[in-house]
Amino acid sequence: DAEIxxxxxxxxxxxxxQVTLACHQTxxxxxxxxxxxxxxxxxxxxxxxxxVHDTNKGEVSDGYSVSRSNTEDLPLTLESAASSQTSVxxxxxxxxxxxxxxxxxxxxxxxxxx
Amino acid sequence: AQKITQTQPGMFVQEKxxxxxxxxxxxxxxxxxxxxxxxxSSGEMIFLIYQGSYDEQNATEGRYSLxxxxxxxxxxxxxxxxxxxxxxxxxxxxxxxxxxxSYGKLTFGQGTILTVHP
Numbered sequence: 612d613a614e615i616x617x618x619x620x621x622x623x624x625x626x627x628x629q630v631t632l633a634c635h636q637t638x639x640x641x642x643x644x645x646x647x648x649x650x651x652x653x654x655x656x657x658x659x660x661x662x663v664h665d666t667n668k669g670e671v672s673d674g675y676s677v678s679r680s681n682t683e684d685l686p687l688t689l690e691s692a693a694s695s696q697t698s699v700x701x702x703x704x705x706x707x708x709x710x711x712x713x714x715x716x717x718x719x720x721x722x723x724x725x
Numbered sequence: 726a727q728k729i730t731q732t733q734p735g736m737f738v739q740e741k742x743x744x745x746x747x748x749x750x751x752x753x754x755x756x757x758x759x760x761x762x763x764x765x766s767s768g769e770m771i772f773l774i775y776q777g778s779y780d781e782q783n784a785t786e787g788r789y790s791l792x793x794x795x796x797x798x799x800x801x802x803x804x805x806x807x808x809x810x811x812x813x814x815x816x817x818x819x820x821x822x823x824x825x826x827s828y829g830k831l832t833f834g835q836g837t838i839l840t841v842h843p
Contacts, residue, residue: 642829653729653816653833661829669830701770705829714760714820714831716770 613638617702617717625725630689632720634702642705643685644714645669645677647698654701660685661707692724727752729819731834738807739842745792746802746837748817754778756822759800760831761791764814773815776800778822804839812841 615636624630636643641662646654656669658677666677674696676688689696702717728751738744750759761773776784776791784791792801804811815838818831 644829644831646831646833651835653731653835654818654831655833656830659830699768703770703831707829713772713775714829715772716762719768719770 615702615704615715615717617700617720619720620718621721623723623725624692626692626694628692630692630722632687632689632700632702632722634685634687634717635683636702636704636715636717637683638704638706638715639682640704640715641682641707642714643679644703644705645675645685645687646701646703647671647696648701648719649698657687657700658685689722692722694724696722697724698722727754727757727819727821727832729817729832729834731817731837733837734835735838735840737840737842738804740809741806743803743805744807744839746804746815746817746839748800748802748834750798750800750817750819752798752819752821754821758820758822759791759793760818760820761789761800761802762816762818763811764816764836765810766813770816774802807841809841809843812839814838 618633644659645657660679700720703714705714757778759776763771774786790803814836817834
């Protein structure tokens with residue numbers, strides 16, 4: 612069965628360190644997204660990609676970067692982790708054909724920055 | 726810019742009763758999609774129901790229905806015959822659908838925590 616996975620599921624790091632969160636999907640979807648979830652804010656879009664070598668900034672992109680070298684993966688990098696980036700991170704993917712294209716979510720990564 | 730508002734931080738319902746979770750949205754787009762997701766305590770995001778802005782009938786999926794009132798820009802989720810397993814966080818979300826092609830980005834509301842009492 613197709614799926615979307617994230618690793619690690621839990622991560623504790625220190626302020627100033629570079630951190631990369633992995634996202635891998637086997638749906639063969641062109642669209643991939645990174646969101647962060649914080650209390651009182653719901654999910655907010657960090658970065659997104661509509662295909663290989665395409666990346667775009669979302670609502671809360673400062674301090675984050677992504678790259679898309681293949682269809683399956685969209686890693687999220689925190690260049691220099693800050694305590695404000697402690698959050699739960701969700702990766703998601705969706706197809707581009709048709710109007711009704713449910714966005715499939717990964718299980719999430721809980722990141723703590725000390 | 727798109728905006729989704731969920732004004733109910735928490736809701737309580739008795740088992741087997743119906744409950745309505747409110748969602749209002751703001752957009753200048755003519756073509757858009759509205760979604761509801763459920764997030765149980767385990768943390769995963771579960772898709773519940775979808776409504777397109779041009780759909781004339783309200784969407785239904787089993788015990789879930791979406792009360793879509795386009796002129797009022799509301800997309801309330803109705804859960805009938807509540808079950809204990811419905812206790813979770815519920816998110817309303819909107820997607821822009823410019824030119825009939827989905828771009829996929831979702832804008833989420835703040836969420837509503839639903840608690841079902843036995």
